[in-house]
Amino acid sequence: MARSDPLRLLLVPVAPAMRRLSAVAVLASMIWPLQAALVALAIGAALQGQVAGALVAGFVVLGLGRAALSALADRMAQNAAEAVITNLRCRIVTREALRSGRDLGPGATASLAVEKLAALSPWITRYAPASARVAVVPLVILALAFWQSWAAGLILLISGPLIPLFMALVGMAAKEASARQMAEIGSLNDLLVDRLAALLDIRLLGAAGAVTQGFATQAGDLRQRTMAVLRLAFLSSTVLELFSAIGVAMMAVFVGFSLLGQLGFGTWGAPLTPTAGVFLLLLAPEFYQPLRDLAAAWHDKAAADAVADELAVWEAGQGDALPGTGARTARLSGPATINLRDCVTAHGLHLPDMRIDAGQAVALVGLSGAGKTSALRLMAGLELPGAGSVEVAGQPLTEERVDAWRARIGWMPQRAAFLATSLRANLALGRDGDLDAALDNAAAREVAEALPRGLATRLGESGGGLSGGEARRMTLARALFSQPDLILADEPTADLDRTTAQAVTEGLLAQHANGRTLIVATHDTDLAAQMDRIIRLGDTT
Incomplete structure (x- = not known):
């Protein structure tokens, strides 16, 4: 079974909503190629001295529609995240009240219910829509690029996969760092609960200094693990920005030299027109954007994976559910046999x-x-x-x-x-x-x-x-x-x-x-x- 399965299972209660969210997010992104075509046609018309008012109006209407769909997708993502997190918190609270045993301490359990579940929200609101866009948008833009120029399509085809490749390499390290950070958060919360419970004994024994030093040491460990996660997040951002910038620059060089007549290859026979060149230049950043969004949210997925693993540990560590409702009721009649x-x-x-x-x-x-x-x-x-x-x-x-x-x-x-x-x-x-x-x-x-x-x-x-x-x-x-x-x-x-x-x-x-x-x-x-x-x-x- 794939390691992502426990994480995907968390979305089962909101699966229909997530499918609608994915469709809206993809639809919003697919409007840009239409806008890019209108911009390219408008610039081409302007170069020929023609008025392109209708094209500009169409661009504005499409932009308003794209903004509305993006806002709708954001709201749907927030609602889905809130539903998932609320459901999980209710499960934790209910089972902690009704179950007889637990593997996690009270501090770690409280941290899981409050702090760690919140890490699922960026995964749902950012990573899930981005993964849906990645599955559709780059392929459509790649097809449009090949339609205009085989060389332009080749640039995107070669440079595009480098982003998810390095993203996956960085992501494996990010998952481990996030898991260590989550474990440290739980340990620190458990330590706090234990020390608060024994506060009277600590004061009577004069152990306040040693306890304070212990907190300082563990807090320092948590700070180091948090910084390790942030370093990996910045590393992944740097990598994705580098490759996307190189890809856009290569497209700009190809289009520029083709329009100047310095390159005589790369098209399907006819020279590259200004309209086609502008269209390709506008498409290139949007080809990388879903990949960039996915890579930027990759550490969100790493954190969510760590939370899902801890949820699985919590589920496995629970005792059997306590029979009955726990409500006050009249005593059962009969002898105590x-x-x-x-x-x-x-x-x-x-x-x-x-x-x-x-x-x-x-x-x-x-x-x-x-x-x-x-x-x-x-x-x-x-x-x-x-x-x-x-x-x-x-x-x-x-x-x-x-x-x-x-x-x-x-x-x-x-x-x-x-x-x-x-x-x-x-x-x-x-x-x-x-x-x-x-x-x-x-x-x-x-x-x-x-x-x-x-x-x-x-x-x-x-x-x-x-x-x-x-x-x-x-x-x-x-x-x-x-x-x-x-x-x-x-x-x-x-x-x-x-x-x-x-x-x-x-x-x-x-x-x-x-x-x-x-x-x-x-x-x-x-x-x-x-x-x-x-x-x-x-x-x-």
Whole structure:
């Protein structure tokens, strides 16, 4: 598959509009040969002492029509660019809100949605129309040149291909430079997000100087990569201007010496007339103009290629789409039971059958990669199985029921994640619940009170201002906030010291003692031993 395919696929939603745009852009350019013919005829008539008012009037009318078509093409191109970019931004925002995993960091994703997608606009508004004109206009002008003089046609035929040849050579380097620049922009944005999230820790540790120096170094790298892109852009402009200038100069020399009678070849028998000479001189710049426009916009295509590649990486790095709508809804009725039968995940992992009754405490154990997290995600309705079935509360778990089922669940992920807002908002997430009870049950009240502004303390996505154990206790408090019937905890004690792990374990067991169903995926043998049941996944020998 051609490397340009990912880029062309971005235009699929506006394909009809792009075809109309190409037709209008080509039509606007094709008016010039008619204008050139009128100018040449007018000059020829003037040399013979004739009045050429009608020819001048025709030239003006055609010029107005060309200007109107060019303006229409520009407006159509802007509308198409806006439609493509808006659609992609909506996709990114929607999928970031509804998807469970991502390969790019938050800063890189934001940069992709805001800064980098804007690089598609010049490609759509400049490169796409120019490529349509290149496919038609030079060929028509070449035919007209050969019609008047085989030598003039030969000049254009030899000099014309040199522009796209060198344009392609420069373009390959421009693509690599643009890709490096785009990657550096994303890295710098990710670094900024991480440092802002950990701003409190940086100030407490007195690391502001080192952080500032790191920003300065990475900003310097970005500046160098940006200048590399600009150098290549100027190089390509110089090359195309050189060859187009040489071609126009050769045409002028041929026409001039032919009209002076110094050249006796190059025509189809009859000497070159002043009208034909002027016509060729007016056609020559327009022959190169589409090629020049295309070459000038070549670095726009290089930047757009880099963006398309990053979009492909973003698409590939996304987790499976979150089932349901995420809307608040009434809780699904029925006992908090779960039954997995013949389940195969979307990634092809086979899980053993398991039935968990209401009020049980169950530990899922096994080697890394055995499917503990995947089983929890299927139980929580965060994924639907690729094969097999999941029953919850005695009913099949379907796309229509997942929101109501998740309303009954307290989810404690393995990796603590927070919104860039207050601790209170991170715990409540817009739900109704008992915040004091959640903090007490998670042994997290003293953690909240120790923060500079208590529950009003603003956190970053990585939980800046909280240690690993504190962040884990806060995720437990968040899971308990809405008083769920079922608690799903993924490695709740991993990487915690003994004291903190014991506090988290006691909080979970207290919820089980209150009648809640508790399911944990864990490598912690002490935690697993305190559950009612242990379900082993994969090979644990």
